[in-house]
Amino acid sequence: MRILVTVKHVPDLQSNRSFTDGTVTRTADDGSMNELDEHAVEAALQLVEAAGEGEVYALTVGGPDAIAAVRKALQLGAHHAIHVSDVGIAGSDVFGTAMIIAAAVRKLHAEAPLDMVVTGMAALDGLTSMLPTALAAELDWSQLTLASAVSVADGEATIERHLPDAHETVAASLPAVVSVTDEANKPRYPNFKLIMAARKAEVPVWTLADLGIDPALVGGDAARATVVEASERPPRENRRHVTDKGEGGRELAEFLIEKGLA
């Protein structure tokens, strides 16, 4: 079982997230591996363990700071890491990013076949959940998204997915792109040995040229949509708080009635 996991470097949820010139501000200080990608790493490790053999590659696409994301994946137990970084990548939209990841997948797949790409369900910066689908389409591999459970047997992967209107069981032939939700598993804690090894690990950096990608097809200039304005929202006004001393429910009801909400 040979699996590639995609991990994204995103601003920390608890930090003051912001925009600079139409893109998400990314700094080394308050960035980390997208929390939801921990579940992707865990799912890949469990599949390899269930198969009794195999390797997990962690891949990130992003600027120099993004290396922190793959180091985190190594701490969690990924066996190898790859960092795709190039000035031409900056500002890529989901389609550009999918093209880059697909090229990296093909490069690895040519060395020895990959069975699967596992991704998180969403990157917590944009929360679009579009990349896994775009990647499956780009690679023309099976698409199994939003899995809360995943298993492999006889060259086929089967997932469970919980949608608001239905619970689905979907199966597809390998190779497949599988995105997993935070319900799929409980990520393990990194152990000391892995933490030390991850710090020292040599992480190869692949450029657009290494991947044979025409820089005109990716990056900000190729993006199909552009953020033209971003502004911090003002805090809510006229906020009221009361302490219940026996009248809290009545006060709440009066607030709702006055606002026309009840």
Add this chain to the structure above:
Amino acid sequence: MSTDTVAVLIEHRDGAVTPPSLEALTLARSLGTPIALWLGDAPAADAVAQLGEYGAAEVRVVGIGDDARLPAKAAAAIAAATEDAPVLVVISTFVTKEIATRLAVLNGAGVVVDAAGASRVDGHIETFQTVFAATWNVRTRIDADRAIVGVRPNTTQATPAESPGAATLTQVEATLPQTRERIVAVEPVDQGEGVPLAEAPVVVSGGRGTNGDYTLIEEFAGVLGGAVGASRDATDEGWISHEHMVGQTGTTVTPALYVACGISGAVHHRGGMQASGTIVAINMDPDAPIFEISDFGVVGSLFDVIPQAIETIKAHRGE
């Protein structure tokens, strides 16, 4: 592309048009000339009439049945039916995001999902939305020749067209691709009587503070005409099913009124509700983070506050 046709992917349940679809049609009218796109068995006359009333000049039907559950097939069906429409509006859900992405890979469209609105500026579609748990406003211009906009429910007020015409019904034949994915089983979720969470104008949510008893939450939601939501901790405990989970990995909601009861307001929860109109919180802990974003907060026990609030509202209504 020179036409101003705006296709709207209609969401329907048991043959009825859903309220977000009427919102999407209303929005589409401000962007151009709407046509309604209907995947599945042809709609009944009253549904067609309603789509006409909200401005659809035409209803295009692609009878793809259960294949609509596979994004690659749904995208191919939509592509076949919307060649002449440079703009497509869908209601933003996990499934339509996948369909939109597939379609954009096919036709080169620019995509914005989870938008709160859109307008036409200098020939381009521009969208607005909130990001980072509704702490920022963002305006995005779609530069590609085709645009797909996923709009969140409850962000446009649905209004009938001023001078509606009768919508014509057209059947479109589409050749669907073979897919490797195969749906092995589908188990419908019992939606109960109420409105689905994502569409509800009012959401009353309970968290760990309910201690697993949702009776009061359900009663309060009933009185306010809303749906019941929950925090992740509550669904993890098995107190209430996963479909009720509000948050960035659950359902994102933007109701006019959100009532958080016994919920601390962790950043993951806030990510799914912070863009709501009015936010009310009931929590025993005055330092709970939910109070940082609430318009009206009651520091107290939900078991005291909710019954009194219900009683007061009923008395006001003369019930």
